[in-house]
Every structure is written in C-alpha cells, then in structure tokens.
Amino acid sequence: MPKARIAVIRGDGIGPEVIEAAENVLSTLDPTLSFVHFEAGYRHMKKTGFQIEDDTIEAIRELDACLKGPTQTAFGTKTQKGVAPTIREKLDLYSNLRPIRARPGVKCLFPQTNLLIVRENTEDLYKGLEYRSGESSFGIRVITRLGSERIARFAFNLAVREGRKKVTAVHKANVLKETCGLFLETCRRVAADFPEIEFEDALVDATAMRLVTKPEDFDIILTTNIFGDILSDEAAGLIGGLGMAPSANIGDENALFEPIHGSAPDIAGKGLANPSATILSSALMLRHLGRATQADRVENALNEVLAEGKVVTPDIGGKAKTSEMAQAIIEKLQLQ
Numbered sequence: 001m002p003k004a005r006i007a008v009i010r011g012d013g014i015g016p017e018v019i020e021a022a023e024n025v026l027s028t029l030d031p032t033l034s035f036v037h038f039e040a041g042y043r044h045m046k047k048t049g050f051q052i053e054d055d056t057i058e059a060i061r062e063l064d065a066c067l068k069g070p071t072q073t074a075f076g077t078k079t080q081k082g083v084a085p086t087i088r089e090k091l092d093l094y095s096n097l098r099p100i101r102a103r104p105g106v107k108c109l110f111p112q113t114n115l116l117i118v119r120e121n122t123e124d125l126y127k128g129l130e131y132r133s134g135e136s137s138f139g140i141r142v143i144t145r146l147g148s149e150r151i152a153r154f155a156f157n158l159a160v161r162e163g164r165k166k167v168t169a170v171h172k173a174n175v176l177k178e179t180c181g182l183f184l185e186t187c188r189r190v191a192a193d194f195p196e197i198e199f200e201d202a203l204v205d206a207t208a209m210r211l212v213t214k215p216e217d218f219d220i221i222l223t224t225n226i227f228g229d230i231l232s233d234e235a236a237g238l239i240g241g242l243g244m245a246p247s248a249n250i251g252d253e254n255a256l257f258e259p260i261h262g263s264a265p266d267i268a269g270k271g272l273a274n275p276s277a278t279i280l281s282s283a284l285m286l287r288h289l290g291r292a293t294q295a296d297r298v299e300n301a302l303n304e305v306l307a308e309g310k311v312v313t314p315d316i317g318g319k320a321k322t323s324e325m326a327q328a329i330i331e332k333l334q335l336q
C-alpha cells in the first residue's frame with residue numbers, strides 16, 4: 001500500500017485532545033502513516049495575527065489528506081474568516097459529507113438511524129457577502145448552477161457507490177424562488193441521469209421535523225450550505241450528540257476531515273471531550289485514501305468500546321477521560 005502523508009491541524013479548545021486521540025489510534029493501526037503538523041486557529045492568530053497562513057494551505061495541498069481539529073471563530077465584523085471556510089475555499093472542497101449513524105450502546109432516539117447528509121460547502125449565505133447600511137444590514141445568498149450541479153453529482157455518485165436507494169433534495173424553493181429554485185431545478189436535472197436512484201425533494205422546515213419523528217424516511221439528504229449546517233447538528237442530536245458526528249470535506253484534488261462539533265471551550269483541557277467524532281472522521285479519511293479495510297478496523301474497534309459502554313466519556317453516559325477512551329479503542333485494535 002502506498003504511504004500516506006497526513007496534514008494535521010490540532011485546532012483550539014478540545015481540538016488538541018481529540019486530535020491526539022485520533023492520531024494515536026491511526027499510528028497503532030498503521031505505523032507507516034506519517035503526520036505533518038500545522039498550527040492554525042484562534043490561538044495561532046493571537047500569536048501571529050493569522051488564523052491560517054497561505055503557505056500552510058499550499059503545504060496541505062501537496063499532502064494526501066488533512067485531519068483537522070475544531071478551530072474557534074471569533075464573532076464580530078472586523079474578525080478574520082475561520083480556518084475551515086478558508087481551506088474549503090482555497091482548496092475548493094465543495095462537498096461536505098456528514099454521516100449520521102447510530103452506534104451500538106449509545107443512547108439515542110432512533111437506534112436504526114443511518115443516513116448521509118451531503119451539504120454544498122462553498123456557496124450560499126456563508127459566502128460572507130454582508131454589509132450594513134445605516135440601521136439595516138444585508139446578506140447576499142449565492143447559489144450557482146455549477147455549484148448545485150457538482151454537489152448533486154457528488155450525492156448521486158455517492159448513492160451508487162454506497163448502495164444507497166434514495167436522494168432527498170432539501171430546499172425552500174416556495175419562498176426563495178431564485179436561489180433554492182435554481183438548486184432544485186439543477187438537482188432534478190442531475191437526478192434524471194441516475195434513474196436507478198429514487199429522487200424526492202422536501203422543504204427544509206418539514207425536513208427538520210421529519211428528522212426527529214421519522215429519520216428512517218431519509219437515506220441521503222442533499223442540501224445547500226446553511227441548511228446542511230443546521231440539519232446536521234440537529235441530526236447529530238439523534239445519534240448521541242455532537243461528539244458522535246464526523247465529516248469529510250472533499251474536492252476534486254484535496255480532502256479535509258474534521259468532527260462537526262466546534263472547539264467547545266466549556267470543556268476544553270478537562271479530558272471530557274468525546275473523541276468518537278474525530279476518530280470516525282479519520283476512518284472517513286482512510287476510506288477516501290482507498291484504505292477501506294483499515295477504516296473498517298477503526299470503526300469496529302470504536303463500536304466495540306461503545307457497545308461495552310465501560311470506557312466512554314461523560315457525554316454518552318460514561319466516566320472515562322478522552323485519552324482513556326482512545327486507549328480502550330487502541331487495545332481493541334491490537335486484539336483484532
């Protein structure tokens with residue numbers, strides 16, 4: 001198997017703790033994986049004046065993948081763009097994949113939940129095109145045919161690859177007639193190229209409710225940037241909380257993997273952070289690198305620890321520290 005060189009950003013808050021856990025799991029799994037560390041985020045900005053430097057992004061571009069811990073983004077109009085949006089934009093990581101899957105032993109509303117959220121990652125209100133004029137403020141929502149087409153193709157190709165049956169395009173085209181209208185029109189056109197995959201569309205508000213009443217209605221949710229952001233935090237609540245939800249940011253040339261949770265400053269440095277989301281993100285990374293067997297091994301080891309429920313963090317009902325949970329996963333890996 002060719003060697004893989006992974007860029008690692010530890011990030012802020014609980015970032016260093018969950019990244020250390022994932023890195024230890026990966027090193028046990030495959031000692032030939034090599035890690036190149038970069039500093040970025042709020043703490044880094046306090047020291048250097050930059051959330052992330054252009055040189056760092058160029059170095060990440062040359063490596064095989066990037067594993068990133070959460071980074072803190074400051075509020076306020078005079079602050080810099082966050083690390084994740086900057087990397088997504090510069091490396092054109094237009095697809096955000098967020099698997100929402102219930103795990104054995106983790107208390108959740110619907111133990112059968114197993115859906116994928118595909119979120120467009122570069123457009124929408126998150127372009128940051130906002131301004132203030134007197135006592136009013138304005139934001140420009142950008143949805144393009146190209147952006148909608150490539151994310152729709154990503155979702156349908158994923159459905160084929162993963163053996164999924166249905167894609168649901170989520171929008172608000174009855175009100176946002178131009179922006180969501182263009183998104184929906186494009187999704188419909190792409191769907192016609194994949195007759196073997198069922199296609200439906202749904203309003204975002206109705207989807208928010210269906211997610212907590214009938215999540216089994218969904219297989220792949222395909223949606224715009226801001227709706228995907230909100231729905232995926234909601235969906236994480238279905239499977240045990242933010243500590244359980246991984247993500248992949250994928251472009252044509254590069255990819256970045258990170259937990260969907262933020263830097264959680266309230267629990268930082270206390271060993272309370274659940275490392276599962278970051279470890280599952282590293283499994284997504286292995287799969288992306290063509291290392292499906294290794295990814296399965298990581299997921300199986302984590303599933304065993306979760307199912308036993310003895311060495312898990314407080315957010316999912318245990319008493320273990322982040323590092324103790326990582327160690328339990330490592331021991332399961334060594335027994336495989």
Ligand code: ATP
Pocket residue numbers: 014018070071072073242243260261262263264265266267272273274275277315
């Ligand atoms: P952001 O705006 O950066 O996405 P957020 O406001 O969504 O951040 P998070 O930092 O993601 O907030 O987390 C919200 C709360 O969820 C945290 O304060 C913390 O209590 C809990 N939490 C988040 N991640 C984890 C984790 N890995 N383990 C345990 N609890 C977590």
